[in-house]
Amino acid sequence: MKLHITNGDCTGEMLNDSPHITGEVLCWRDLLHDGPVQSLPYDTYVSTRTTYLMALLERGEYSGDINEQAIMADFMARKEVLDRIAQYDEVVLWFEHDLYDQLQLIEICHRLLASDVALPPLSLICINHHPEVPFFHGLGNLTLEMMNDLFHQRTSLSRAQVDRAASLWPLLTAPSPEPLAVMAQKEIPGWPFMADALRRFCLEYPSLETGLTLTQTYLLLTLLKAPDELPALAHHLTGAEQSGRLPGGVSAEQRYYEILTGPARFKRIFHHLQALEVAPFMGDLSVRYELNRLLHAATPYIAKRLVNNEAVYSLTTAGAEALQMRRQWQSVNTMDLWRGGVHITSDQCWLWDQRNACFCIET
Template sequence: MSYMHVLNGDATLTLFRQSGIPGEVVVCREMMCEGKVKCTNDMAAFFETRSKHLEYHYGIDKQTYFSNVVKELEKLKTAGDYDEIVLWFEFDLFCQINLLFILHYLRTQVIRLPKISLVSIDNHSEVPEFRGLGLLMPYHLPALLQERVTLQEEDLQLAARAWQAYCQGDPPELEAISKQSTPRLPYLGPALVAHLQRLPAVENGLNAIQSYFLRKLSMSSLRWYDLYAQFWEDMKIYGFGDFQLDIYIQRMRSAGMIEQQDVMLSITNLGREVLNNEENFTDYISLKHRWLGGLRLMHSPWRWDGKLKHVVRVE
C-alpha cells in the first residue's frame, strides 16, 4: 500500500516524521478560514486572487505564498498515483475549512481519486488539555492511523456543498449544512456554527471573538499572552494562532475598543458601551475589505442572533 498523507500545518510535520509512518507527506499551510476565497474550480485563478488579498490585507508576501503554500499544495495533483490519501485534520474551524478546501482541490484537480480516509479527533486520553495533533507524541500517531475512517460519497458531497456555500458567502446554506454532518465528518457542523458566529451580532455588531475579548477585559486588564491563553482554553473551536488573534486585537485597538500599554490590554469606555449594547461596533470600523470566505461583510445583511442562536437577515 502506498500512502499520501496531508497534514494541516507544519506543527505536526516533525512529529509525523518521527512516528515512522510511511508515505509521501503534503503540508497544507493555508488558513482558508481567514479572508477572501474565490468560488472557482480554476486553481490558478483561485490562488492568484487569494495571494493578492492576503498580501494586501494580511501582509503575506505573494512570492512567498506561491513558493511556500501553492507549490506544496500542487503535490496533491499526483494523488492518483497512490493507493490511499490520508487526511490529518483536527476538529476546529481552522482545520475544518482547510479540510473542505483540500477535498475540493482533490475532487476538481485529480482525475482518478484513490480511497480518501480521515484522521480527526477532538481529544486524547493522554493529553488532558488537547488542542491539536501537535501536542501528541510520535508514538500516538500510528494508533490514530489505525482508527482512520474512510470517507464515503455522501461525505464528499456534503463537503463539496459546504465549500461552495462558504465560497459563495451563503450563511443560511452553511447553517443548514451544519445540521447535516455525517458520522465520518462529526466536527464539520460545530465548526460551521463557529464560523457563522463570526458574523456581526444583531445586538452590538461584535462577533463571538471580539465579544469574548471585551468581556474578559471588562473584568480586568490582562497581558496579551494571558488573554490569548484563556481564549485557547475557552474558544478552542476556532483553532486560531497568534497571527490571527494579533489581527483581531489590532483592529479592535484601531476602532477604539481596546487600549494597549506595553503588554497590557484594557477595555476603553467605548468598548464597554459596545459590550453593553449602547453602541454598535460596526459604526467604528470599516468593513470595506473584510471577508468571511466568499461573504463580503460590507453591506451584507447577514447577522448572528445570539438569543435565537442562528443567522438572521437585517435590512
C-alpha cells in the same frame, strides 16, 4: 507511497520525524475562517488568498521571513501534489475537530474531486480529544507514539463522505451566507464535527446585537476581567519546566502567576481566549490580527500602552459599552471583512442572529 495531508507545519513535522509513518507530507497552510474564500479559477483564487494572507502577516505583526512569493509557491506546490494524486497508494488526512481544520477538510475534499483523476484509497484521522492528553488543543499536543497509534486506527473515507464534504464548498464560497447557515443546523453524516464547526463559523459573522464577532467579544471579555485560572497554561508551563524550556531560575508556578495576575499582556489574552473557546482554532498570529482590528478602528474598542517595552492592553469606554450592548460596531466604525465568499461591508452588512439561528442584512 502514501500521501499524508495535515492541518499545518507542526503536525507535518511530527509525521516527518516518525520512524514508523512513511510517505510524503503535504501541509495545508491556510485559515479559511477569515478573508475571501471564493469560487474562482485557481490562479485567481491563489492571488486573492495571498493578498489576504500578506495583510494578515502585516497586521498580525509577523516577524518571520515568509513573503508573497513563498505563499504563492506553497499554493502552487499544493496543486502540483493533487494533480498527481493517482500515484499514491493511499491518502491519509490528519485533522482535528475545530473550525480551522473542518473548513480545510471541506476544501481538500473539493480539490480532490476537482482533480478529475481516479482517487486512491482515502483514510481519515480526526479527533477532538486524546485520553492521555489533559488539555487537547490539537495533534501537535501528541507524542510520536500517540501519532503512530492513531495511524493504525485510521478509518476509511468513503466516496459518499468526500462528496458530502465537497458539497459544502459552494455554500462556503457563495456570496450569501444563508444556505450555509441552514446546513449548519443539521448533522452531517460521516463528519461528526462539521456541523459544530459551521455553527462556530456563523458566530464569526458580526452579531445582530453588537456588530462584533464572537472572537472579538471574547477578546473584550479577557480585558474586562482577569481569569480566575488558566489550567491549560499551568499544564503547558509545567511541561516546559520539566523539559528545561523555561528561562533559568524561573519556575513554572512563578511564571504562571506572573501571567495570570499581571497586566493584560498578549500571552494572558491568548490563553484566556483559548479557555473561553469550546474548540480553540486561532493561532497567535490570528489573535494579534483580531486585537489590532479592535485597536486601530476609527473608534477603538481597546487601547495599548507599552510597559517595560511590552504591550499591555485595556478596554476603552467604547469597548465597555459594546459589552453592555449599548453600542454597535457599524454605527461608529467601517465594516469591511470577508467570511468565505461573503463580503461584509457597511453598505451590505450581514449580521448573525444567534437567537433565531439565521442571518439578516443591513443595507
